[in-house]
Amino acid sequence: MGEMLDNSNSPAFFSQPLSRRQFLARAAFLAASPALAGAFLSACGGSGTASQTTSASASAVPNPTGTATLMNFPGWIGPSAIPDFEKQYPGAKIHLYTQVPSSLAGYVQLIKNNPGAYDMALADLTQIGSMKAADVYQAPDWSQIPNIANVDAPYRAAYPDAVPSDYGFVVIGYRKDMVTEPISSWADFWKLAPKYKGQVTLFDTDRSTLGIALKYLGYSDNTTDPAQIEKARDALISLKPYLQSVASVNIGAGLAKGSIAMADCNNYEIALAQASNKNVAYVVPEDGTSGYFEGFAPIKGSSHLDVVNAFLNFTLDPKQYAGFVNATGTSWVVPSAEPYIKANLMKSPALQPDKAQLDRVEWLQFVGEASALYGKAWEQFKAA
Amino acid sequence: MSMLRKHPVVTVFGVVGIGFLWLPIVVVVVNSFNRDTNLVRWGGFTLTWFRQAAADPQVRSGVISSLELGLATAAVSVVVALTGVLWWRKASPRGRRVFDALVYSRLVLPEVVLATSLFLIFSRAGVRLNMVTAVIGHTVWASAFATVILQASAKLLSEEVEEAAADLGATPFGVLFRVTLPGLAPGMIAAGLLAFSLSFDDVVTTLFLAGSGLSTLPLLIMGLIRFRVTPEVNAIGALVTTSMIVSTLVVVWLVTRRARGKGSLARGMGM
Amino acid sequence: MIPTQDPASDTVADRSISEGVRVTSSGARGRLLRRENSRHMLLLPTVLLVAVFFVVPLGLVAVYSLGTTSLVSFTTHFGWTLRNYSGLADPLYLGSIIRSLLLSAGATLACAVLAVPMAYFIVQQRRGLQMILLLAVIVPFWTSFLIRIYAWISILQNGGWLESILHHLGLVHGPLNWLYTPFSIGLGIVYGYLTLMVLPVYVALERLDPGVLEAADDLGSHGWNLMWRMVVPLAKPGIIAGCVLVGIPATGEFVTPAILGGGKTLMLGNVMGTQFMDVGNLAFGSAMAMCLVTVVLLLLLVQVLARPRSRP
Numbered sequence: 001m002g003e004m005l006d007n008s009n010s011p012a013f014f015s016q017p018l019s020r021r022q023f024l025a026r027a028a029f030l031a032a033s034p035a036l037a038g039a040f041l042s043a044c045g046g047s048g049t050a051s052q053t054t055s056a057s058a059s060a061v062p063n064p065t066g067t068a069t070l071m072n073f074p075g076w077i078g079p080s081a082i083p084d085f086e087k088q089y090p091g092a093k094i095h096l097y098t099q100v101p102s103s104l105a106g107y108v109q110l111i112k113n114n115p116g117a118y119d120m121a122l123a124d125l126t127q128i129g130s131m132k133a134a135d136v137y138q139a140p141d142w143s144q145i146p147n148i149a150n151v152d153a154p155y156r157a158a159y160p161d162a163v164p165s166d167y168g169f170v171v172i173g174y175r176k177d178m179v180t181e182p183i184s185s186w187a188d189f190w191k192l193a194p195k196y197k198g199q200v201t202l203f204d205t206d207r208s209t210l211g212i213a214l215k216y217l218g219y220s221d222n223t224t225d226p227a228q229i230e231k232a233r234d235a236l237i238s239l240k241p242y243l244q245s246v247a248s249v250n251i252g253a254g255l256a257k258g259s260i261a262m263a264d265c266n267n268y269e270i271a272l273a274q275a276s277n278k279n280v281a282y283v284v285p286e287d288g289t290s291g292y293f294e295g296f297a298p299i300k301g302s303s304h305l306d307v308v309n310a311f312l313n314f315t316l317d318p319k320q321y322a323g324f325v326n327a328t329g330t331s332w333v334v335p336s337a338e339p340y341i342k343a344n345l346m347k348s349p350a351l352q353p354d355k356a357q358l359d360r361v362e363w364l365q366f367v368g369e370a371s372a373l374y375g376k377a378w379e380q381f382k383a384a
Numbered sequence: 385m386s387m388l389r390k391h392p393v394v395t396v397f398g399v400v401g402i403g404f405l406w407l408p409i410v411v412v413v414v415n416s417f418n419r420d421t422n423l424v425r426w427g428g429f430t431l432t433w434f435r436q437a438a439a440d441p442q443v444r445s446g447v448i449s450s451l452e453l454g455l456a457t458a459a460v461s462v463v464v465a466l467t468g469v470l471w472w473r474k475a476s477p478r479g480r481r482v483f484d485a486l487v488y489s490r491l492v493l494p495e496v497v498l499a500t501s502l503f504l505i506f507s508r509a510g511v512r513l514n515m516v517t518a519v520i521g522h523t524v525w526a527s528a529f530a531t532v533i534l535q536a537s538a539k540l541l542s543e544e545v546e547e548a549a550a551d552l553g554a555t556p557f558g559v560l561f562r563v564t565l566p567g568l569a570p571g572m573i574a575a576g577l578l579a580f581s582l583s584f585d586d587v588v589t590t591l592f593l594a595g596s597g598l599s600t601l602p603l604l605i606m607g608l609i610r611f612r613v614t615p616e617v618n619a620i621g622a623l624v625t626t627s628m629i630v631s632t633l634v635v636v637w638l639v640t641r642r643a644r645g646k647g648s649l650a651r652g653m654g655m
Numbered sequence: 656m657i658p659t660q661d662p663a664s665d666t667v668a669d670r671s672i673s674e675g676v677r678v679t680s681s682g683a684r685g686r687l688l689r690r691e692n693s694r695h696m697l698l699l700p701t702v703l704l705v706a707v708f709f710v711v712p713l714g715l716v717a718v719y720s721l722g723t724t725s726l727v728s729f730t731t732h733f734g735w736t737l738r739n740y741s742g743l744a745d746p747l748y749l750g751s752i753i754r755s756l757l758l759s760a761g762a763t764l765a766c767a768v769l770a771v772p773m774a775y776f777i778v779q780q781r782r783g784l785q786m787i788l789l790l791a792v793i794v795p796f797w798t799s800f801l802i803r804i805y806a807w808i809s810i811l812q813n814g815g816w817l818e819s820i821l822h823h824l825g826l827v828h829g830p831l832n833w834l835y836t837p838f839s840i841g842l843g844i845v846y847g848y849l850t851l852m853v854l855p856v857y858v859a860l861e862r863l864d865p866g867v868l869e870a871a872d873d874l875g876s877h878g879w880n881l882m883w884r885m886v887v888p889l890a891k892p893g894i895i896a897g898c899v900l901v902g903i904p905a906t907g908e909f910v911t912p913a914i915l916g917g918g919k920t921l922m923l924g925n926v927m928g929t930q931f932m933d934v935g936n937l938a939f940g941s942a943m944a945m946c947l948v949t950v951v952l953l954l955l956l957v958q959v960l961a962r963p964r965s966r967p
Contacts, residue, residue: 494907
């Protein structure tokens with residue numbers, strides 16, 4: 001077991017003999033780049049390494065009051081998280097808002113165009129950048145979030161601006177009893193789509209799905225080149241005649257049920273689907289794929305920051321965090337929650353990618369002005 | 385008319401057409417009692433989904449929000465419609481044409497345009513979206529529907545009774561409250577009911593103007609449909625559908641009973 | 656007895672008589688004018704509502720359509736530019752707009768094709784049965800639009816009712832794939848608005864002299880093709896009214912494609928709404944809104960021009 005790490009400020013950074021975890025944390029701090037973060041994940045063996053960390057679940061403000069609105073992807077929370085939080089902090093309430101757009105930047109535009117309506121939001125790296133550009137980003141008050149120590153250091157390095165919740169990457173999910181041809185890449189996906197017409201589903205999020213289309217074409221999923229983005233859009237449009245739908249949830253359930261034969265979906269969909277049907281298989285495509293780091297960020301101008309910070313701290317309590325993982329099936333960032341995570345998730349290879357698989361993932365970043373191009377390309381794809 | 389020969393093709397179209405209209409309603413009601421979650425086979429009778437819907441706090445708050453929204457919309461819409469129609473009755477033909485344009489324009493433009501335009505106004509004015517903005521949004525078109533109903537009702541209202549009352553010494557306010565308004569009462573009820581049902585069931589305007597804190601039943605159902613397709617939705621749907629049918633039939637019966645009564649009274653007075 | 660007053664043509668003096676006010680001096684005239692003004696106050700709620708929450712917002716939409724929205728900072732700059740409108744001419748959007756309009760038009764036509772025989776069927780029954788059948792047509796329309804459209808998901812989906820029936824009948828093999836297509840959206844529109852088409856056609860047929868219909872029926876004994884050549888022209892005013900009642904809302908439909916389109920088939924209303932709720936491009940969305948308004952106004956114009964000369 002490693003010890004608690006606090007190497008980032010140490011001047012004797014490189015002079016001590018390093019445990020494997022210390023090496024990783026240091027390199028993470030040095031690199032602070034998503035590509036290397038991915039390498040660290042693979043060195044850790046994915047999300048599985050436990051570490052001894054203390055977890056304080058009391059927040060610094062004893063009595064936060066008021067109702068904070070959380071903008072979140074539907075179902076992306078432990079089922080008892082809000083009731084438990086409200087019980088622990090009487091006077092504080094969380095209102096859940098889940099009618100989120102399929103464009104990642106769209107979350108930010110909803111926040112910007114509705115001042116005062118939202119107090120915190122689920123945000124991946126692209127959205128954090130977008131929030132900063134739209135001036136709605138608020139840094140968490142770390143002094144009120146002691147549980148942040150529960151988060152493994154590499155993830156904090158990869159996602160420094162808010163409270164990390166999870167990460168994931170896109171895979172090709174398919175039914176091995178229904179799809180008889182070998183699938184190992186996005187090229188196969190595009191090739192096989194006509195054959196499985198009506199049983200193919202795409203994930204309803206712009207950067208993610210445009211990202212894999214860019215990978216299929218051999219480009220970076222963080223490109224700022226308009227021509228490349230348009231080509232990716234056109235590649236997606238070419239799939240439209242064969243699609244059953246463009247969906248944000250229930251893809252894993254569809255695979256398990258057999259109504260979907262082949263899907264572009266996140267790895268968390270696979271973990272839960274495989275639990276209910278052994279014929280659900282997946283592959284991390286050879287031609288590359290996109291991945292994300294995400295978490296929860298406070299929103300600037302919120303008048304309930306005390307409730308927000310208390311809630312963010314609460315979500316990182318190991319038991320609560322495990323509830324979140326068990327409900328979503330996502331790869332996790334809090335090792336001390338592992339005793340409480342379901343066995344089938346602990347054993348799922350979809351959640352614990354090996355180095356070869358992780359090397360194929362390019363983590364999505366905020367691309368500044370070019371993010372407008374992605375939003376436009378996506379809604380043109382939807383409208384076509 | 386009954387002497388017309390009935391062509392089998394026409395009969396088939398008629399029967400199939402009416403069946404087509406009722407099919408989804410029957411499907412929803414039947415499936416709300418269906419134990420089988422795949423909803424293809426009959427899995428046995430159950431009240432689970434109803435129990436689940438009734439116990440779901442989101443459903444309960446959704447119903448309450450929708451009721452509040454609908455009642456507020458109906459109240460404001462009837463007031464706007466009533467004042468407008470009272471003016472319209474005694475207006476010049478040109479005035480009537482202008483009034484009709486004001487009403488017709490709100491009925492003809494797509495709801496999504498009305499909703500997004502109000503969203504822009506509120507966003508520009510820095511007004512936070514909530515129940516009030518939703519009521520305003522609903523009222524813009526609901527009051528137009530209410531006005532049309534009241535206009536039809538007003539056309540049936542005989543001027544002679546009002547004039548008789550005036551002759552007998554009633555003040556204009558007296559005429560208003562003792563003759564005109566009671567005469568328009570069935571129309572007001574019908575208008576209010578229409579405004580309420582349209583508002584209760586509304587998706588588009590509510591979607592744009594409800595804000596982050598208000599979740600009505602239709603928004604909840606939309607969310608459930610797109611994100612989860614639970615059998616619970618069928619139970620909610622069955623309840624909403626049957627209560628709407630029953631309440632509409634009851635009100636229609638009440639209104640037609642009153643109207644028939646009034647007609648005979650006017651005839652009885654020899655006017 | 657005081658003669659009946661036509662409120663549209665009465666003068667101040669006439670109205671004073673019907674309102675029971677004695678015309679004495681200029682004081683009474685003053686009271687009449689005040690009553691007239693207070694009568695105009697009745698118009699105030701409507702005018703206020705329409706001006707503030709209808710006209711002004713639409714004006715703002717027009718202004719926004721000439722501006723530019725940054726998709727990075729999500730603020731709108733009010734330049735005077737036609738870039739949003741030229742953006743609509745992009746083949747991707749234009750194609751989407753045209754497809755959407757064709758879908759509405761097709762659905763409206765299909766609705767008419769179904770409604771005319773239905774209305775004719777009802778008109779042929781005896782009075783009592785007619786009332787019941789009309790109720791059977793109207794009552795579904797009184798129930799929740801949302802629920803009725805949603806029900807089609809379980810009927811049309813792969814593994815749903817229709818598929819299993821068609822499988823049993825041997826008409827279809829393999830997955831149905833009817834849901835989340837333009838077909839399912841069209842079906843939803845036809846279904847949702849069928850009542851609005853049946854009623855005007857019924858009214859038009861019902862007003863006809865029964866002898867005319869009987870003549871049509873007699874001629875129809877030579878083939879129902881002839882009958883349609885008689886019935887449809889006679890029902891024409893009803894059909895046109897129905898097409899307007901259905902066609903205009905169908906053009907701006909939002910809920911039906913949102914539910915039955917599967918996120919991959921969008922109509923004009925959804926594409927426009929997406930700009931506001933999803934993408935955040937308020938300027939471009941406003942241009943789309945203006946486009947939608949123009950289409951509706953054009954449809955209205957077509958309807959006015961197509962109206963048969965009305966009898967006095």
